[in-house]
Amino acid sequence: MATTARIETKDRGPVVGMQEFLAQLLADEEIGAVLVPMHLQQGGTPMPTLVTDPAELAQADPLAPAFPLNGARMVGRLTHGRPGEKIAAVMRPCEVRAFIELVKLNQGSMDELVIIGVDCLGAYKNSDYFALLGEDDPIQTTLAFLGKTGGTKATARNGYDIARACRVCEFPVAEGADIQVGLFGVNFDDGLPVAAYSVRGEALLSRLGLAEMEPLASREQALREAVATRTALRDAVFKEVSAKTGSLKGLSQHLAGCVNCYNCRTACPVCYCKECVFLTDVFDHKPWQYMSWAKQRGMLKLPSDTVFFHLTRMAHMSTACVGCGQCSNACPNGIEVMELFRTVAAKTQAGFDYEPGRSLDEPPPLSVFHKNEFPEVAPVE
């Protein structure tokens, strides 16, 4: 078991404590840059920022309850090919899991990366975060969200709650990270527990020379409770969506607000195609084709192929869906995309006994096959 060290927060609070920890990482000879969410403009949302100068870290806010985009794709860009120096990336659990999927698809690499995974208390959807933030100082907003002890403060504030994706997420811990920072059940005056879970993480952490601390029983307890609550909410969502979309008519109804903007696909960290087929000539239909479809049913909604698009996306990425909820975050029309895709993903992932982000050693289900499998689909001979 890895030793647990302490990120000091006394008199500085958890955000400044994290900033100092990141500055220490930058000072390490092996680390060339850190990637961390940072407040860049007043009224904006903290964006993943690649920082090489520790003096720039004053607005870094790895604990902000904001999640403008899933950073897995960004980390993929930074590591696909050789950065030449190691990057320490601060990531949420769903970002880590999505990134592991991208690495398996050769769209990112672990080679020159140290993942700093932070316990996830959840985040507001973009529009809600802006509304909550108003004119306030963003770091004060983060501190108010965190409260005194991680995971104990109600997440609903001023009528806004964290995104539903976060409320139903049963993965609050960044399991695949090299270094984990704990927040759940942690009294923020006592420092943040930080522990390494890989050889490179262990080596890096030991070089920082942080004070040791006992692993917190309160964290384990708080995590157990959070997972139980979130899993129950998740199952309720599955039930609700399954009941509503038990037919193609129900599915079409669920997607009634869809205008085929494909934002969900753009925001999805595991929609891995470099060029989406729905933007290619395959869907560049001729006018006579539309006329023919319209005549078949007496009418044709435009843009066409809405249900087809979503079903195709399910076929492409549902086995890799990490439930980060960026699809719902990006939807301009409030469609419950995350709810729909998580429900389908639960089924397709169970079908292949696959859990995205669980292990680099498990190949994506559609990239392999075995001779004797799925006799219910076609007989094994």
Add this chain to the structure above:
Amino acid sequence: METQVLEHEAPQVTGGVGFEPTIVAFVCNWCTYTAADLAGTSRMIQQPNLRLIRMMCTGMVDPKYILKTLLSGADGVLVSGCHPGDCHYINGNYKARRRVKLLGDILTQFGVDPRRLKLTWVGASEGNEFAETVNTMIDDIRALGPMEARSLKVL
């Protein structure tokens, strides 16, 4: 006007008595297509509800083809290729099996009966087997009734 068009284009859409299903079959060039040919030249009795699409391999049947087919008025889709171990391209049929498995999991979530998507292995010499597979599937789908997507105006 609308109903006229419907009656003209898709007379079976109402289902019930007299419903004749439309089934689209994606068959591989090397095995099942040859078997279909054999079934035909051997004058085996086959019901005329099947539309064959010859592919080079079931491994190139993109899930999109199946989804589009089922959303566009087919009542069932048959994917049929070489027996395991006989694939002309070594393993395309195994890949097809995973894709059909995946699609089955997705489609049943939305109330599509799993019998509407079928994967079989029919070798080049198995004309009998082909005719039987086709007739059985057509009977099954006829009993199931029309695919829901046929009656939906907005998809």
